[in-house]
Amino acid sequence: MAEGDGPTPARGARVVLFPLPSQGHLSPMLHLASALHARGLAVTVLHTAYNAPDPAHHPGLAFVAVPDVIPEAVAATTNGIAKILALNAAMEASGHVRGALASLLAEEAGGQRLACLIFDSTLFAAQKAAAGLGLPTLVLHTGSAAGFRLFRSDTYNMLHDRGYLPATESNLHMPVKELPPLQVRDLFDPSKLPNKEIVQKILGRATESTTNSSGAILNTFEALESRELEMIRDELADRGIPPFAVGPLHKLTAAPSNDGADETSLLSQDRVCMEWLDARGPGSVLYVSFGSVVHVTADELVEIAWGLANSGVPFLLVVRRGLVVGVDKQELPDGFMAAVEGRGKVIEWAPQQEVLAHPAVGGFWTHNGWNSTLESIYEGVPMLSRPIFGDQLPTARYVCDVWRIGVLLEGVLERREVEKAIKKLMEEDEGVGIRGRAKDLKEKVRMCLESSGSSQLAVDKLVDHILSL
Numbered sequence: 001m002a003e004g005d006g007p008t009p010a011r012g013a014r015v016v017l018f019p020l021p022s023q024g025h026l027s028p029m030l031h032l033a034s035a036l037h038a039r040g041l042a043v044t045v046l047h048t049a050y051n052a053p054d055p056a057h058h059p060g061l062a063f064v065a066v067p068d069v070i071p072e073a074v075a076a077t078t079n080g081i082a083k084i085l086a087l088n089a090a091m092e093a094s095g096h097v098r099g100a101l102a103s104l105l106a107e108e109a110g111g112q113r114l115a116c117l118i119f120d121s122t123l124f125a126a127q128k129a130a131a132g133l134g135l136p137t138l139v140l141h142t143g144s145a146a147g148f149r150l151f152r153s154d155t156y157n158m159l160h161d162r163g164y165l166p167a168t169e170s171n172l173h174m175p176v177k178e179l180p181p182l183q184v185r186d187l188f189d190p191s192k193l194p195n196k197e198i199v200q201k202i203l204g205r206a207t208e209s210t211t212n213s214s215g216a217i218l219n220t221f222e223a224l225e226s227r228e229l230e231m232i233r234d235e236l237a238d239r240g241i242p243p244f245a246v247g248p249l250h251k252l253t254a255a256p257s258n259d260g261a262d263e264t265s266l267l268s269q270d271r272v273c274m275e276w277l278d279a280r281g282p283g284s285v286l287y288v289s290f291g292s293v294v295h296v297t298a299d300e301l302v303e304i305a306w307g308l309a310n311s312g313v314p315f316l317l318v319v320r321r322g323l324v325v326g327v328d329k330q331e332l333p334d335g336f337m338a339a340v341e342g343r344g345k346v347i348e349w350a351p352q353q354e355v356l357a358h359p360a361v362g363g364f365w366t367h368n369g370w371n372s373t374l375e376s377i378y379e380g381v382p383m384l385s386r387p388i389f390g391d392q393l394p395t396a397r398y399v400c401d402v403w404r405i406g407v408l409l410e411g412v413l414e415r416r417e418v419e420k421a422i423k424k425l426m427e428e429d430e431g432v433g434i435r436g437r438a439k440d441l442k443e444k445v446r447m448c449l450e451s452s453g454s455s456q457l458a459v460d461k462l463v464d465h466i467l468s469l
């Protein structure tokens with residue numbers, strides 16, 4: 001085990017963390033690892049060879065590679081649910097995670113007690129392996145508190161029992177009165193889900209692994225989701241499971257690197273775009289990025305491109321490799337780069353947090369992955385919301401209807417609609433109110449992160465809880 005060269009942990013206990021190896025899940029787990037280490041715990045991160053974090057970027061943390069539990073075919077699939085199920089099945093079959101945990105427990109003889117495993121909520125096989133060894137577990141939910149309540153087996157069954165699901169053309173706009181402000185179309189996109197039994201299975205196992213744990217950690221903050229957190233506290237109280245709202249995790253501790261780069265990024269970030277932003281006026285640029293896993297079709301990318309071009313708004317567009325399914329490097333339409341010369345820049349992967357913090361950025365066209373959403377909220381940047389699947393759908397509803405810091409872009413992607421939505425956010429009166437509310441929320445998130453703010457206090461409580469296990 002490689003121990004980093006950071007400060008020596010003072011609390012006499014070690015925690016082991018196991019992230020799902022995908023950018024949107026890996027980053028918050030690594031940020032949590034840094035926060036716990038900064039509070040004096042020794043931290044070991046278990047990881048797969050697939051999408052492995054770089055230990056050099058995390059001084060102070062120890063890293064243990066679990067012999068690979070992701071068959072190549074599983075790593076290659078673009079179906080997230082299939083990937084999660086196959087990964088868990090492979091973990092159970094190989095026994096590698098159990099083996100890695102058993103070795104860490106055996107090392108306790110060296111004097112440092114292994115207090116618990118903190119696992120990503122999708123890695124239910126890891127919870128089972130730890131429980132089999134008598135090691136307590138805490139679950140990290142990397143999404144919102146609203147998502148925590150939605151993606152549970154009891155909620156899924158209730159939505160079927162009460163006739164909301166399966167969704168039909170006629171009930172898509174129906175409010176789900178049990179889960180305000182959600183509508184049926186925000187729940188589960190039927191075109192992107194496998195059958196009901198598979199969804200029940202995955203939600204059932206994920207729910208069980210939470211209820212079998214000694215605590216739930218959520219990457220959200222009180223001022224953002226106070227109502228949802230209150231309900232979660234009530235729901236988990238009966239089972240004696242304390243929830244800890246410690247978000248936004250990416251800002252909980254100061255980044256150790258001093259070049260401003262995101263040390264958790266799996267891809268190299270193109271920092272040349274920062275100079276390009278330096279030359280733009282305040283609040284003038286729309287930043288466009290759809291995270292690390294969603295796909296668009298080649299036709300949709302053409303509509304996105306011409307919508308941006310026709311809007312007249314300066315933009316920084318991220319077209320990551322593989323954004324269009326089956327295409328490594330998608331060409332933009334003929335004539336597009338000439339049409340936007342001097343006004344638009346296209347890159348493969350951005351230093352997103354720095355981009356959002358740049359004064360030139362006035363809007364973020366996002367798929368509303370939870371990390372992107374929190375990063376935008378932290379910088380007070382209003383959003384153009386285009387959710388694609390899963391938790392992105394309810395998150396976009398909260399962004400646009402509850403926090404009212406974004407404009408929703410729905411329906412078939414078509415260049416005229418894209419142009420209209422961009423102008424609405426960046427130029428029209430509606431955008432003024434949205435920008436004002438985004439600034440107010442920015443103040444609130446920063447208060448949560450101050451030394452006596454709710455998220456810092458929640459981490460203190462989390463550490464006390466870990467030490468009590």
Ligand code: UDX
Pocket residue numbers: 023024025027142143262265269289290291292293294318348349350351352353368369370371372373375389390391392
């Ligand atoms: C996935 C799911 O799609 C999302 O719905 C869920 O909430 C988390 O897991 P992903 O699609 O990658 O995540 O989106 P998101 O959660 O927004 O995370 C993307 C991360 O990549 C962010 O931390 C962002 O800063 C980073 N990023 C993105 C870059 O560093 N550069 C980029 O160009 C784009």
